[in-house]
Amino acid sequence: MLKIKNLKASVEGKMILNGINLEVKPGEVHAIMGPNGSGKSTLASVLAGREDYQIEGGEVEYIGKDLLDLSPEERAREGVFLAFQYPVEIPGVSTTNFLKAALNQVREHHGKPALDAVSFLKLMKEKMALVEIDQALLSRSLNEGFSGGEKKRNEIFQMAMLEPKLAILDETDSGLDIDALRIVANGVNKLKTRDNATILITHYQRLLDYIVPDFVHVLYKGRIIKSGDKSLALQLEEKGYDWIKEEADTVSA
Amino acid sequence: MTTPNEYINTVGKAFEKFEASLNGSKSTFLHELRKESLAAILKSGLPGPKHEEYRYTNFGKALEKSIAYEGIVAETAAASAPTPLDSFEGYKLYFVNGKLDASRSDLGDLSEKVTVTSLASAVKEQGDLKEYLGSIVKSWPDAFSHLNTAFAKEGVFIRVKKNTILDKPLYIIHSNDTSATEVLAHYRNLAIVEEGSQLKVIEANFSTGANTSYTNTVLEIFCKKNASVEWSKLQLENETALRIDNSLVYQERDSKCTINTITLSGQMVRNNLYIALDDENTEAHMYGLYLIDGKTHVDNHTSVDHRKPNSFSNELYKGIMDDQSHGVFNGKIFVRQDAQKTNAFQQNNNILLSPNAVINTKPQLEIWADDVKCSHGCTTGQLDNEQLFYLRARGISEDKARAMLLHAFAGDVIANISVGPVKEYLEQLITDKIEN
Ligand SMILES: Nc1ncnc2c1ncn2[C@@H]1O[C@H](COP(=O)(O)OP(=O)(O)OP(=O)(O)O)[C@@H](O)[C@H]1O
Ligand SMILES: [Mg+2]
Numbered sequence: 155m156l157k158i159k160n161l162k163a164s165v166e167g168k169m170i171l172n173g174i175n176l177e178v179k180p181g182e183v184h185a186i187m188g189p190n191g192s193g194k195s196t197l198a199s200v201l202a203g204r205e206d207y208q209i210e211g212g213e214v215e216y217i218g219k220d221l222l223d224l225s226p227e228e229r230a231r232e233g234v235f236l237a238f239q240y241p242v243e244i245p246g247v248s249t250t251n252f253l254k255a256a257l258n259q260v261r262e263h264h265g266k267p268a269l270d271a272v273s274f275l276k277l278m279k280e281k282m283a284l285v286e287i288d289q290a291l292l293s294r295s296l297n298e299g300f301s302g303g304e305k306k307r308n309e310i311f312q313m314a315m316l317e318p319k320l321a322i323l324d325e326t327d328s329g330l331d332i333d334a335l336r337i338v339a340n341g342v343n344k345l346k347t348r349d350n351a352t353i354l355i356t357h358y359q360r361l362l363d364y365i366v367p368d369f370v371h372v373l374y375k376g377r378i379i380k381s382g383d384k385s386l387a388l389q390l391e392e393k394g395y396d397w398i399k400e401e402a403d404t405v406s407a
Numbered sequence: 408m409t410t411p412n413e414y415i416n417t418v419g420k421a422f423e424k425f426e427a428s429l430n431g432s433k434s435t436f437l438h439e440l441r442k443e444s445l446a447a448i449l450k451s452g453l454p455g456p457k458h459e460e461y462r463y464t465n466f467g468k469a470l471e472k473s474i475a476y477e478g479i480v481a482e483t484a485a486a487s488a489p490t491p492l493d494s495f496e497g498y499k500l501y502f503v504n505g506k507l508d509a510s511r512s513d514l515g516d517l518s519e520k521v522t523v524t525s526l527a528s529a530v531k532e533q534g535d536l537k538e539y540l541g542s543i544v545k546s547w548p549d550a551f552s553h554l555n556t557a558f559a560k561e562g563v564f565i566r567v568k569k570n571t572i573l574d575k576p577l578y579i580i581h582s583n584d585t586s587a588t589e590v591l592a593h594y595r596n597l598a599i600v601e602e603g604s605q606l607k608v609i610e611a612n613f614s615t616g617a618n619t620s621y622t623n624t625v626l627e628i629f630c631k632k633n634a635s636v637e638w639s640k641l642q643l644e645n646e647t648a649l650r651i652d653n654s655l656v657y658q659e660r661d662s663k664c665t666i667n668t669i670t671l672s673g674q675m676v677r678n679n680l681y682i683a684l685d686d687e688n689t690e691a692h693m694y695g696l697y698l699i700d701g702k703t704h705v706d707n708h709t710s711v712d713h714r715k716p717n718s719f720s721n722e723l724y725k726g727i728m729d730d731q732s733h734g735v736f737n738g739k740i741f742v743r744q745d746a747q748k749t750n751a752f753q754q755n756n757n758i759l760l761s762p763n764a765v766i767n768t769k770p771q772l773e774i775w776a777d778d779v780k781c782s783h784g785c786t787t788g789q790l791d792n793e794q795l796f797y798l799r800a801r802g803i804s805e806d807k808a809r810a811m812l813l814h815a816f817a818g819d820v821i822a823n824i825s826v827g828p829v830k831e832y833l834e835q836l837i838t839d840k841i842e843n
Contacts (some may be wrong), residue, residue, distance in 0.1 A: 202800050206792075230802035238800075242793045246815025255811070256801035263802070295815075312801065 155180050155351055156201075156221075156320055161212035162376075163200050169210065170196045172376035178320070181348045185362055185387060186355045188373035189395050194355045195239050197373070198324045202236035203229050217319065230256075231263035233319030237309035237326045239355075244296040249308070250278070252296050253315055260316060281314040285341040302329035310338050314345060321345075322353045327361040339364030359391040374402055414471045415452050419445070421476040422557060429560075436537045437530050444556035447548075454550050461677075463735045463767050464706040466551070469649055469675050473619040474589060487511055490580055492611055495828045497576040498523065504583055505561060505592030505622075520568040523577065526595050529564035536564075540597060543627045543655035547681040547710065552653040555625040559595035567634075570603040576826050577608045585616030585647060594624040600634040607637045609829050614644035619674075626654040630662040632686075639667040639824050641833070642676055646701055650676045660686035667824050668695040670705045671836060680709040684718040684746075695724035696820040698840060699732040706735035713746040713776075720750070725820050726757040727813055728764035736768040738783070744775040753783040758790060758816060810841045817841075 156178040163171040170193045178184055186194055200207050201214065203226035214221040221229065244252075257277075258268040269277065282289065287307050297305050306326050313321055323342070327335055342352065342365055354365060362370075362384060370386040371378045374395070379402040380386065390398075422445050429438070453467030454460065461467070487503050487510075498515060500523070501508040507525060514523055522533075529536050544552050563579055583590040600606045614620040630636050642650060650673055656664050670676050682691045697705040711720045726734040736755045757766045770783040790812050798808035817837050824830045 204796055204800075225805070226796060226799040227802050227804050227808075230800055236800055238797070242791075242797045244794050244797065244812070244815065246818045247798075247811050252798070252801070252803075252811070255807060256798075256803050259804060259807070260802040316801065 155217055157215040159213050159215075161197075161200070161214060162210040163196060163207045164210050165196070165207050170207070170376050171200065173212065174373075174376070174378060176371065176378060178351045178353065180351055182369065183346070183352045183354065183365060183367045185367040185370045186353060186373055187357065187370065187387065187390060189399075192373045193376040194373050195324055196376075198236055198239075198322045198353075198355060201229075201322060202226060202234060227259070230316075231260045233350075235313050235316055235318030235321045237306075237313060237321065237323040239324040239328070241297050241305040241309055243298045243300070245298045247296045249292045249294065249296050253278070253312060256312075257315060277315065281311060284314050284344060285311045286337045287311045303331060303334050306330055307334060307338060310341050314341060317345065319350050320353070321350065322355070324355045325357065326354075327356055327358060335361065336364065359387050362387050372398055374399060377402070414467075414476075415449055418476045418554070419449055424477065425558060435530050437540065440541055441557050444553040448550055448553040448557060451550055451553075460708060460737075463733070464675065464677050464704065466649070466651055466675060466677050470621065473649070474591060474621045476591075488582060488584070488615070490582065490611065490613060491832060492578055492580055492609070492829075495578065497578050497609070499578045499580065500563060502561065502579070502581045502592075502594070504590045505594075507561060518571065518574075520571040521573055522564065522566040524564050526562035526564055526597070527560065529597070533564065533566070536597075539599060539627065539629060540595075541627075543629075543657050543681070543683065544625065544653070546683060546712075547655055547679075549653055549679055551623055551651045551677075552625050555593050555595060555623045555653065558623075559593040559625065561593070562595035562597070564596075565598040565600075565606065565608070567598075567600045567604040567606050569601045571601070572605040573607065576829075577606070579608060579610045581610070581612045581622070583614040583616070583620040583622065583644070583648070585614065585618035585620045587616075587618075589618040590620045592620075592622045592624075594622070596624065596626040598626070598628045598636070598638075600628070600630050600636050602632040602634060604631075605635045607826060609639045609641065609826060611641040612644050612650065614648045616645075617647060620644060620648040622648070622650045624650075624652050626652075628654075628656045628664065630656060630658045630664045632659045633661040634659070635663045637665045637667070637825060639826070639829065640669065640678075641829070642668070642670040642673060643836070644673045646672065646674050646703065648673045648676075651679075652677070653679045654681070656682040656691070658682065658684050658686070658689045658691065661688045663690040663692075665692040665694070665823065667820070668693075668707065669820070669833060670695075670697045670699065671840060672699065673703055673705065675704045677706045678708065680707070681712070682710070682720070683712045683714060684720065685714050687715050687717045689715075689718040691718075691720040692823065693720070693722040693724070694820045694823045696726070696817055697724075697734050698727045698817055698837060699734065700729035700840075702731050704733045704735075706737075708735075708737045708739075710739040710741065711751065713740070713742045713749045713751060715745055716747045716749070718746065718749055720752070722753040723820060724755045725816060726755075726766060727760065727817065728757065728766060729760040731761070731763045733764070734766040734768075736766070736785070737771065738769075739771040740773070740781060740783070742774040742776050742779050742781065747776050747778045749776060749779040749781070751779070751781045755785040756816070757785070757787040758813070759787065760789075806842070810838070813841045814838060
C-alpha cells in the first residue's frame with residue numbers, strides 16, 4: 155500500500171530526512187520510535203503533504219500513485235489520515251461543520267452523494283460512542299480550549315469518521331490518561347481491518363501493549379537505523395536508545 | 408480642477424439655493440443651527456491630507472472630484488427597488504435618493520409610546536428637540552457633520568418613551584439609484600431612548616448605478632438611564648458610493664449601547680463613531696467588520712469617552728482586505744481623571760489577502776485616571792498556514808478551507824448582531840463574498 159524509497163527532505167535548508175525506506179502492507183501496524191528531534195513528525199508531515207518541507211530526493215508510492223504528486227486534500231481523500239502530534243485550535247469553526255465538510259468532500263471524490271443531516275448525525279453518534287467522546291466537546295469550536303487529551307481524542311474521533319486506509323498517529327498516546335489511552339487504543343483496534351494500515355509514532359511501549367505492532371522501527375537522524383518485531387520496543391523500553399545510536403553513529407562515521 | 412477654497416465657495420452658493428428652497432421653515436431654531444454650521448465649514452474648509460484625522464482618507468478630495476454641491480437641491484427620480492430586507496419582520500422606513508418613500512414605509516401598529524417621524528415633523532412637533540439636536544456633535548465636531556447640519560432636510564426622529572420596549576426592530580433602508588445622475592443625500596437621524604427603554608435599529612444602505620452616490624449622514628443617540636440600544640449599520644453600496652457617517656452616542660447611568668458597523672463594499676466609506684459615557688455603570692460595545700475588495704476604501708475612526716467611574720467599553724473591529732482595497736482603523740479611548748475603575752478593551756485584527764491591500768491601524772489611548780483596566784491590541788497578517796493545513800489534511804479543498812477560516816474570523820463580529828434574520832443575511836453575504 156505504501157512504499158517509501160530513499161526519501162529525503164529538508165526544512166529551511168536543513169536536512170531532516172536522510173533516506174527513509176519503509177514498506178507498509180494492508181492490514182499491518184508499524185510502530186516508529188526514536189529520540190526527540192529524529193524526524194518522526196517530519197516524516198508524518200511529509201506523507202500528509204505539508205508544504206513547508208522540501209523533498210530532496212526519493213519517492214513515495216501509495217496505492218499505486220505517486221503520493222508526493224498529490225495535494226494534502228487529495229491525499230486525505232485517497233485515505234491518508236494524519237493524527238497530529240499538536241492539533242491546531244481553530245476558533246470559530248465548529249467541529250461538526252468541519253467534519254461534515256471534510257466527509258462530504260471525501261465522499262464526493264469517490265463519487266458518493268453527500269450525507270444528509272440525519273445520516274450525518276447518526277454516523278457521528280455511532281463514532282462518538284466508539285471513542286467515548288462527549289457531545290459537548292464537539293459542539294465547540296474545533297479544538298479551541300480543548301485539553302491536550304481532548305485534542306488527541308478528537309483526532310481519533312475524526313479518524314473514526316473518515317475511515318482512512320492509511321492512518322498515521324503521531325504520538326496520539328502522549329498526554330492521555332490511562333483510561334483515555336485504553337479507549338483510544340480500543341477505538342484504533344476496532345477500526346482495524348485487513349485492508350487498512352496504521353503507522354504509530356510513539357515514545358512508549360505502553361501503547362504497544364494495547365495496539366500490537368507487526369513491525370517496530372527506530373528512526374534516528376532522519377534514517378531508519380533498526381527494524382524488528384514488537385520485542386524491539388520492549389528492548390528499547392529497557393535499554394533506551396544509546397546502544398542503537400552508537401551502532402548507527404559508528405557505521406556512518 | 409478647483410482648489411479647496413473654490414469648492415467650499417460652491418458649497419456656500421449651494422446653501423443660498425437650498426435656503427431659498429426651504430419655503431417658510433427658515434424661522435426655526437434648526438435654521439439658525441444650519442447657518443452656524445455653514446459658517447463653520449466655510450471657515451475651516453474640508454479636511455485635506457494634512458489633517459491628522461483624515462490623513463489616509465481624503466474624503467474632501469473624493470467629493471470634490473465627483474460631486475458638484477449645487478446639485479443639492481435637484482430632485483432626482485426615486486425608483487424604489489426591492490431589497491433583501493423587505494420580508495424581515497419589523498417596522499420599515501424606506502428612503503430613496505435622499506427622500507422618504509412613504510408608499511413603501513410601514514410602521515404598522517407602532518405603540519403610542521414610540522414616536523418615529525421625519526426630521527421635518529419633529530422640528531414642528533417635538534418641543535424639546537432643540538435641547539437634543541446637535542448637542543452631541545458639539546462635543547465631537549467634524550467638518551462633515553457641519554456640512555450635514557447645514558444641508559440635512561431628511562432624517563428619522565425616534566423617541567421611545569419611558570419603560571417601553573420596542574417589540575420589533577426598526578429597519579431604516581436607504582437606496583440610491585445613480586443610473587441617471589449622481590445622487591446627493593444628507594440624512595439627520597436622532598434617537599431619544601428614555602429611561603428603562605429598549606430600541607433596536609437596523610440601518611441598511613444600498614446603491615445602484617454608475618454615477619456617484621454621496622451620502623452624508625449624522626446620527627445622534629441619547630441613551631437615558633437604564634436604557635438599551637442596539638444599532639446596526641449595514642453598508643452595502645456599490646463601487647461608486649461615497650459615504651461619510653458620523654454617529655454619536657450619549658449614555659446615562661446604567662445604560663447599554665451596542666453599535667455594529669458592517670461594511671462589505673463601496674468606493675470610499677468613512678465612519679466616525681463617538682460614544683460619551685457620562686455616568687457610572689454604563690456599557691458600550693463597538694463591533695465592526697470591513698470585508699472589502701477591488702478599490703474599496705473603508706476608514707473607521709472610533710472614540711469612546713469615559714467620563715465617570717465604573718464604566719465599561721468593549722471594541723472589536725476586524726478587517727479582511729483583498730485586491731487593492733484599503734482599510735483604516737483608529738480607535739481612541741479617553742479615560743478622564745474622574746473615571747476610576749474604568750474597564751476598556753479594544754481589539755483590531757486584520758487579514759490581508761493580497762500584496763496590494765493596505766491597512767493602517769492605530770490605537771490611541773489617553774488615560775488620566777490611575778485605577779483603570781485598559782487593554783488594546785492590533786494584529787495584521789495572512790491566514791494561518793497551520794490551520795489551513797489541518798483542514799486540507801482532512802480532505803477539504805484549499806479554497807473551501809480558506810473560506811471556512813475567513814468566515815470564522817468575520818463571524819466573531821457578526822455574532823454580536825442579535826436580530827436573527829439580519830445575522831443570517833449577513834452570514835450569507837459574507838459566504839458569497841468569500842467564496843466568489
Ligand atoms: N519548520 C521547521 N523549521 C526548522 N526546523 C524544523 C522545522 N520542523 C522540524 N524541524 C527540526 O527537524 C528536526 C526533526 O523534528 P521532528 O518534529 O520531525 O522530530 P520528532 O522526531 O517528531 O521529535 P519528537 O519526538 O520531539 O516529536 C528537529 O531538529 C526540528 O527542530
Ligand atoms: Mg514529533
